[in-house]
Amino acid sequence: NAGVTQTPKFQVLKTGQSMTLQCAQDMNHEYMSWYRQDPGMGLRLIHYSVGAGITDQGEVPNGYNVSRSTTEDFPLRLLSAAPSQTSVYFCASSRGVGNYEQYFGPGTRLTVT
């Protein structure tokens, strides 16, 4: 039982490049989400999904796309990287929303130059 896995752990991009951050969970959780962590700002929700085929925007969705074709996978796509997207990205999953525990992946540290 690996929990929530994320790849890559580190990535450097040039402005304008695109890439996909991978996230997978093996706990059969319906709810998955992506956050970015910036100093002094806590974690901010980018996108989330309440089940396969269903996604919605969070607090800071601009510049990011997501899809959820399976219960297990929830990739995050950066369409055209900008220096403002330099951050640490966390994927999380849970059985549902409300008072359920969210399980976090180890994070991806992204630098955009």
Next chain:
Amino acid sequence: GNSVTQMEGPVTLSEEAFLTINCTYTATGYPSLFWYVQYPGEGLQLLLKATKADDKGSNKGFEATYRKETTSFHLEKGSVQVSDSAVYFCALSDRNQGGKLIFGQGTELSVKP
């Protein structure tokens, strides 16, 4: 909208000192409240939670009580250890707002031997 405010860090304590990290929240409904902990280089993990007023969450010697009258959920530990050095995040989830987690900015704790 809903929000969470934590005391600013970093907090530096000596081993066996008493810890308090303040957390207050603003919510339109009746949220569930959480404390998550992030150890260096890792993702977040749930430390404790409380789902209704006057509930006390506890784990690993940490405690927090859901105080509706003061809209607070302060984290306490009677005797900290070096291994407690981490970043602590207070968060809320409000079913009336879709149940998504909203985080405070985080408080870094450093415990010296």
